[in-house]
Amino acid sequence: SDSGLPIVACTVSDLDYFTQAAVRFTTTQRIPISPEHLFTVFEDPDSWAQWVLGIKRVEWTSQQPFTVRTTRTVYFRGGLRFYEEFIAWDRGREMAFMFSGTSTLLCTHFGERYVVTNLGKNACELSWTLAYDPVGAFATLQPLIQPLMPIVLSAYLRRLARYCRRVAEP
Numbered sequence: 001s002d003s004g005l006p007i008v009a010c011t012v013s014d015l016d017y018f019t020q021a022a023v024r025f026t027t028t029q030r031i032p033i034s035p036e037h038l039f040t041v042f043e044d045p046d047s048w049a050q051w052v053l054g055i056k057r058v059e060w061t062s063q064q065p066f067t068v069r070t071t072r073t074v075y076f077r078g079g080l081r082f083y084e085e086f087i088a089w090d091r092g093r094e095m096a097f098m099f100s101g102t103s104t105l106l107c108t109h110f111g112e113r114y115v116v117t118n119l120g121k122n123a124c125e126l127s128w129t130l131a132y133d134p135v136g137a138f139a140t141l142q143p144l145i146q147p148l149m150p151i152v153l154s155a156y157l158r159r160l161a162r163y164c165r166r167v168a169e170p
Helices: 035-043 136-140 149-166
Strands: 023-031 055-060 071-076 081-090 094-102 107-120 123-134
Touching: 023 149, 035 107, 035 123, 035 149, 081 107, 123 136, 123 149
Parallel strands: none
Antiparallel strands: 023 123, 055 071, 071 081, 081 094, 094 107, 107 123
16 A cells, blocks of 8 residues: 555546647557457456556556546556546547556656557457646657657557457457
8 A cells, every 4th residue: 555655636528628638648549359348458456567568556446446536556667656536438449547646757748549440350459549638747758758659659559459468269
């Protein structure tokens, strides 16, 4: 448990944030499983560390079924923690979360939105948007980070597609 450790508060906004954030990236990838099965992967706390480098573990802090206002904590290597609150949850179609807090001051707002399009035949297209308003050293580093982000995010989604292929429905 992290009780007693300092938390830097972040602002939780609505879906409009994803068109208004200071920094935004959207990456799209075909995923070789059905939208419903993709959400089963998303709901599995162990799956995240399989495709997002740096994630040590994910802990859902709300009970299933997950919905708007569901919460979770994501633990990264090096001790970083992110406290997330879901602002959209439409299983098989869309989910989005915002940071409600972090262990380190990186941004005032940070969110991710996952929009899924059913392609039929156990396949879907995932559109992943990352949006944030950086502050401090993280803001200073943006000229170095921003050109790399599309490459990194595309690599993550290719890792997700490979992971999904391994856990695919029969």
